[in-house]
Amino acid sequence: MVQEKIRFQPFSSEPIRLIDEQGHWNAPFEHGLPPEQLQRFYRDMLAARLLDEKLVILIRTGKTSFIAPHAGHEAAQVGIAHALQRGHDWLFPYYRDMGLVLAMGVPLVEIFGQTLGNAADPAKGRQMPSHPGSKSLNIFTVCSAIASHVPPAAGAAISMKLRRTQQVAVCTFGDGATSEGDWHAGVNFAAVQGAPAVFVCENNRYAISVNISKQTASENIAVKAQAYGIPGYYVDGLDVLASYFVMQEAIERARLGHGASLVELVVNRFGAHSSADDDSRYRSREELAAERQHDPLPRYQRFLEKQGLWDAQWANELRLEISKELEAALQAAQEAGEPDPLQMFDDVYAARPWHLEEQRRLVMDELQS
Amino acid sequence: MPTMTLIQAINTALDEEMSRDERVMLLGEDVGKRGGVFLATEGLQQKYGPDRVIDSPLSEAAIVGAAVGLAAHGMRPVAEIQFADYVFPGIDQLFSQAAKLRYRSGGQFTAPMVVRMPTGGGVKGGHHHSQSPEAHFAHTAGLKVVVVSTPYDAKGLLKAAIRNDDPVVFMEPKRLYRAIKEEVPSDDYLIPIGKAAVRREGRDISLVSYGGPMVETLRAAEEMAAAGVEPEVIDLRTVMPWDKETVLNSVAKTGRLLMISEAPRTASLASEVAATVSEELFDQLLAPPLRVTGFDTPYPLAQDKLYMPTVTRILNAAKRLLDY
Ligand SMILES: Cc1ncc(C[n+]2csc(CCOP(=O)(O)OP(=O)(O)O)c2C)c(N)n1
Numbered sequence: 001m002v003q004e005k006i007r008f009q010p011f012s013s014e015p016i017r018l019i020d021e022q023g024h025w026n027a028p029f030e031h032g033l034p035p036e037q038l039q040r041f042y043r044d045m046l047a048a049r050l051l052d053e054k055l056v057i058l059i060r061t062g063k064t065s066f067i068a069p070h071a072g073h074e075a076a077q078v079g080i081a082h083a084l085q086r087g088h089d090w091l092f093p094y095y096r097d098m099g100l101v102l103a104m105g106v107p108l109v110e111i112f113g114q115t116l117g118n119a120a121d122p123a124k125g126r127q128m129p130s131h132p133g134s135k136s137l138n139i140f141t142v143c144s145a146i147a148s149h150v151p152p153a154a155g156a157a158i159s160m161k162l163r164r165t166q167q168v169a170v171c172t173f174g175d176g177a178t179s180e181g182d183w184h185a186g187v188n189f190a191a192v193q194g195a196p197a198v199f200v201c202e203n204n205r206y207a208i209s210v211n212i213s214k215q216t217a218s219e220n221i222a223v224k225a226q227a228y229g230i231p232g233y234y235v236d237g238l239d240v241l242a243s244y245f246v247m248q249e250a251i252e253r254a255r256l257g258h259g260a261s262l263v264e265l266v267v268n269r270f271g272a273h274s275s276a277d278d279d280s281r282y283r284s285r286e287e288l289a290a291e292r293q294h295d296p297l298p299r300y301q302r303f304l305e306k307q308g309l310w311d312a313q314w315a316n317e318l319r320l321e322i323s324k325e326l327e328a329a330l331q332a333a334q335e336a337g338e339p340d341p342l343q344m345f346d347d348v349y350a351a352r353p354w355h356l357e358e359q360r361r362l363v364m365d366e367l368q369s
Numbered sequence: 370m371p372t373m374t375l376i377q378a379i380n381t382a383l384d385e386e387m388s389r390d391e392r393v394m395l396l397g398e399d400v401g402k403r404g405g406v407f408l409a410t411e412g413l414q415q416k417y418g419p420d421r422v423i424d425s426p427l428s429e430a431a432i433v434g435a436a437v438g439l440a441a442h443g444m445r446p447v448a449e450i451q452f453a454d455y456v457f458p459g460i461d462q463l464f465s466q467a468a469k470l471r472y473r474s475g476g477q478f479t480a481p482m483v484v485r486m487p488t489g490g491g492v493k494g495g496h497h498h499s500q501s502p503e504a505h506f507a508h509t510a511g512l513k514v515v516v517v518s519t520p521y522d523a524k525g526l527l528k529a530a531i532r533n534d535d536p537v538v539f540m541e542p543k544r545l546y547r548a549i550k551e552e553v554p555s556d557d558y559l560i561p562i563g564k565a566a567v568r569r570e571g572r573d574i575s576l577v578s579y580g581g582p583m584v585e586t587l588r589a590a591e592e593m594a595a596a597g598v599e600p601e602v603i604d605l606r607t608v609m610p611w612d613k614e615t616v617l618n619s620v621a622k623t624g625r626l627l628m629i630s631e632a633p634r635t636a637s638l639a640s641e642v643a644a645t646v647s648e649e650l651f652d653q654l655l656a657p658p659l660r661v662t663g664f665d666t667p668y669p670l671a672q673d674k675l676y677m678p679t680v681t682r683i684l685n686a687a688k689r690l691l692d693y
Pocket residue numbers: 096144145146173174175176177178202204206207208273398427429451455458
């Protein structure tokens with residue numbers, strides 16, 4: 001099969017950008033998207049931002065134990081979510097993808113349940129916050145160990161090829177992740193198998209405190225694809241439509257049997273690495289203030305305004321509507337209460353062996369006395 | 370004498386060793402500009418420069434493997450793994466390279482290096498910020514394994530580890546980093562690797578532990594003492610090679626062994642010590658050795674506290690031994 005439209009060249013020296021800072025559409029093709037979809041992108045980006053703000057409040061008020069802020073990544077994450085066939089393709093996300101999983105359709109109650117580690121979490125409170133997953137949406141539960149999900153994404157993609165399921169495995173990670181051996185092992189395997197995988201780097205130029213200049217001597221992340229014989233796209237990840245269209249092309253390419261690719265979405269990290277981090281130790285406030293001038297939301301707002309698809313009243317109503325949804329979901333999650341402590345011994349294996357039965361009994365006796 | 374937390378004692382030991390010996394250097398994720406995520410290396414890059422305190426790429430294989438090469442070539446590297454849970458991408462380097470270099474070269478090449486790592490649970494860290502993987506290391510011939518529990522020991526043992534001619538895995542219970550303060554002498558003292566410490570003398574029961582659960586073990590010992598029992602408390606400090614002599618002397622006196630560790634139970638150091646005591650002191654035991662340990666599950670977030678040896682769990686097991 002031949003791919004319909006090939007719009008983007010891999011290994012560009014400048015990042016692929018379709019909407020400029022002033023909000024002008026600046027591309028040699030028409031976007032061709034209906035107004036509702038353009039507005040939907042905005043809604044999802046706003047929801048991601050408001051979710052981030054809510055998570056910050058939860059950590060400040062001691063209601064959760066950890067967050068990894070995603071503010072600055074919204075355009076990239078919403079672009080990825082819309083390029084996938086939701087519920088059909090598989091997503092292998094990482095811990096900074098709360099905006100992405102929200103846009104993929106993970107219910108807010110589950111997101112807050114996972115954040116609170118309580119009975120509203122479908123994963124039974126097993127993991128730290130920012131580690132979502134959903135079997136029904138084909139979202140592979142996040143693992144903290146950086147890049148450990150890259151070879152599994154390659155494996156799933158190989159299975160998709162073998163079983164001719166017309167699915168694609170999309171795997172996201174940060175810039176730091178590209179230094180791990182597992183990252184190279186996974187990308188290489190998918191590449192050599194011609195498997196339908198799209199590897200996506202959300203490059204915020206920091207791995208906690210370590211600047212990208214200490215992470216890699218490559219001129220960018222996308223060029224690493226060259227070594228594996230697959231295309232690497234260098235993209236402005238603050239531009240939601242650039243993120244969307246490049247992801248869509250890479251996904252279509254994979255779906256049609258032309259193999260894996262690497263997409264680098266250059267984003268900003270507006271917060272500290274996590275709630276356990278103090279970024280003033282390694283990043284000047286001036287640098288951060290300068291980054292904040294490049295916010296994906298206002299840029300896209302300017303674009304919509306020019307199309308007559310944005311006004312303040314509409315945006316305020318949207319904000320109010322999302323805030324209400326967030327509040328209601330948080331409330332519902334909080335009411336779920338603590339998970340059953342004895343669930344600690346479930347899901348280690350398909351069935352509990354004798355030694356876990358013994359250990360479970362010990363805790364049960366303690367809880368009863 | 371200055372009083373210090375465990376993390377300050379680590380920082381001091383690194384500082385003293387770096388100023389004593391130019392070959393000592395640090396490498397790891399975020400150890401430079403940020404001073405480490407727990408601030409163990411705070412101020413050291415400013416003081417010794419970016420060549421001796423390297424912010425490495427995000428790769429434990431690179432960190433541990435490069436330490437092997439640095440050490441073989443004559444440096445004294447101290448590698449930091451950000452959390453013990455993240456050593457696994459570096460395990461091939463640690464097990465295949467560091468641990469076996471001396472043996473496979475017939476003693477010609479060696480890797481005198483230290484791999485430091487925060488370990489253990491109790492900090493709401495879920496699966497990957499809570500594990501206690503010391504048994505994996507102890508099971509790998511060629512590695513020495515230290516697990517500290519006090520600021521005083523941390524300084525003396527880290528300095529000894531840096532001067533040791535074998536690769537040493539140096540484990541620091543993160544929940545103790547800022548929990549205790551004690552006097553730490555400013556002088557250049559060493560604590561020998563392989564020597565346990567008797568934390569409390571007694572004749573009724575031997576409580577043997579190490580690392581994080583030393584806190585609960587000592588608390589349980591106090592409660593037992595208040596109830597008229599005299600427990601002896603031993604802190605192993607080094608789990609490979611562990612101090613068999615000190616443990617056997619104690620159990621020969623008390624006739625009862627309770628091992629306490631937060632690592633998973635099966636194939637653990639707690640099991641190893643209990644088996645050795647059974648083999649060597651069978652006829653002097655008043656009761657079978659018992660173990661209070663973590664469970665054989667991944668470390669769960671929601672049951673963060675329940676997973677670990679609690680004071681109640683230690684007291685219940687001690688009672689079983691005393692009532693036997
Ligand atoms: C194997 C492994 N080593 C270390 C860590 C600790 N750690 C958590 S996040 C992080 C930095 C990751 O940076 P990057 O990949 O750029 O993603 P970002 O957080 O910037 O989105 C590190 C070192 C980890 N989670 N896993």
